[in-house]
Amino acid sequence: MxxxxxxxxxxxLLAFFTLFTYYxxxxxxxxxxxxxxxxxxxxxxxxxxxxxxxxxxxxxxxxxxxxxxxxxxxxxxxxxxxxxxxxxxxxxxxxxxxxxxxxxxxxxxxxxxxxxxxxxxxxxxxxxxxxxxxxxxxxxxxxxxxxxxxxxxxxxLKIGAIIEVATASSPIIMGLLLGGIITVVGTSPLSSMALTALLGLTGIPMAVGSLAAFGSAFINSTLFHKLKIGNAKSVLSVAIEPLSKADVIAANPLPIYLTNFIGGGLSGVIIAFSGLVNNAPGTATPTAGLLVLFGYNPAMQVLLYAGIVAVVSGLVGLAGAYFFRNFPVYNSDFGKVVDEVEEADNFKKPADI
Known part of the structure; x- marks a missing residue:
């Protein structure tokens, strides 16, 4: 229950703050x-x-x-x-x-x-x-x-407390849903940092949020690279901070949001059983989310699970890129819709730039 x-x-809460953000x-x-x-x-x-x-x-x-x-x-x-x-x-x-x-x-x-x-x-x-x-x-x-x-x-804060208790009692369900939701929110203007700060999340749920956000860097960079969504700078930007390419992500919601939810959910389940904790609310972001874990957990434990999450997220990103390989994507760096991956290569020729 x-x-x-x-x-x-x-x-x-997400519905309210999504409406607040946009309207x-x-x-x-x-x-x-x-x-x-x-x-x-x-x-x-x-x-x-x-x-x-x-x-x-x-x-x-x-x-x-x-x-x-x-x-x-x-x-x-x-x-x-x-x-x-x-x-x-x-x-x-x-x-x-x-x-x-x-x-x-x-x-x-x-x-x-x-x-x-x-x-x-x-x-x-x-x-x-x-x-x-x-x-x-x-x-x-x-x-x-x-x-x-x-x-x-x-x-x-009561919602955050309920999530913390539920995560401890049902780590698979909450890890899957919380990890998936946080990675999707992290690619939207609402921001995963703002969400976890609003909820005041700590402990295991915040560890799920921070490492799921870390994993999203591998998902998004893989998708951007394989589907030719943007240039090399865009791939690096979305890996460091998804919000930096929020306009491109919003233009390609299905491949990015769906792949992030699956990858974030899998990462969430892994972290829910890892024993990692994070008592710094609002640190659900790729770089900071990883670094802050060293302050609350043994370094080798952090590195082990960070590596596992990176591998799982990278594989999910590859799977998502393959599944959506013929899906029309919008490339903001060229202002065009790319129907197939092969066509995207033509847009990057110097003569067309």
Whole structure:
């Protein structure tokens, strides 16, 4: 029952934030800011404190990482306001209003309040606007963030807790579904980093997310190379960060999403039984997802399962490329639809570029 509830709530959450990303004003920019804030705080905390600090017993790095993790609310508020067009000074004032608040309450508080601040900036002379922001907006932002905290704890974080429990009781089902969903989300504007940060995932589920994202680098680079979706730079870009080629992926949804779901699901099952854990939420990204695991697990164990996931993901990518070898694909580097792999080679001749 927990598996059904967890996946059902996760699907509802994905539906809501997909609609938010595509249709809310500045939705895609705000979600990008959320993902960036998770990396700038949780990833820094994990690498500095748990990898460098703990492994080498360096108190300076441990302290630096811990302090970074405590600033998640401040950083996300600043980035959200800034990407929505609030001037840097007022963005910073909004950010400091969220000191001590969590990532998600601060995200929503900054998103809501930024509309009002942008209006003030248009109506009030420069130099006077930040005074009003300090007097009125600071307490209002904090009030919104504090008011949202219980709601977030009872909903988003509760979904994450349910998934963690369900993963422990049914690792095959949850590994398959969670790994598949996270890799697909990782190729969409919603971002797997933002999703895992929203849910506050830790432990085995976050390990599933981070290594499934790592495996997606091999799936996507193989698909891009074999199906001639883009040039060599595109292959490298999608391997490092799928979101860098989100427009191309959106133009070729069936081969990329389906192959990623299968490969991510298989990786998820493997990791669910591996014993690996990841206690840094929001690190479901190819490079960082691998590196952060060294802070919580024995290095040889990480390398072993990373190798297994890489091989499995590469094979799934090859299988997907073969299955969709005659499927029409859109190549953004040339702005053309390629009906067959052989035709794609003609587009890359210097005379045509």
């Amino acid at each position: 927990e598996q059904i509830i967890g996946i059902g709530l996760l699907i509802l 809310a004003p500045y939705g895609d920019k705000a979600m990008g800011a959320l993902a960036a804030a998770a990396i700038a705080t949780f990833l820094v905390e994990a690498l500095q404190s748990f990898v460098i600090g703990d492994i080498f017993s360096l108190g300076f790095f441990q302290e630096a990482g811990t302090e970074a993790g405590l600033l998640s609310g401040v950083i996300v508020a600043f980035l959200v306001a800034l990407t929505m067009g609030v001037n840097p000074l007022n963005s910073a004032i909004i950010a400091v209003s969220c000191g001590g608040l969590g990532l998600i309450p601060s995200f929503f508080a900054a998103y809501i309040i930024s509309f009002g601040v942008k209006y003030l900036e248009k109506k009030i002379p420069n130099g006077l606007d930040f005074i009003i922001v300090v007097i009125a907006v600071v307490p209002l932002t904090r009030l919104i963030g504090a008011g949202l905290t219980p709601l977030v704890d009872a909903s988003l």
